[in-house]
Amino acid sequence: NVNDFNSSNGTKHHWEITNTFRYRINEHWLPYFELRWLDRNVGPYHREQNQIRIGAKYFF
16 A cells, blocks of 8 residues: 555655755766765664765766
């Protein structure tokens, strides 16, 4: 049933907030920096998790 959903934090909802910063160098290169906050997890940590992602996109 659709209403039986429970997130891994034990509630019916969870948050995943993402902030992305990117700068187009030219028509081909787009480097980016991403910060994420993930809601509490039931797993071994039982706390919020933070992620950092650094990368670049190349357009042909």
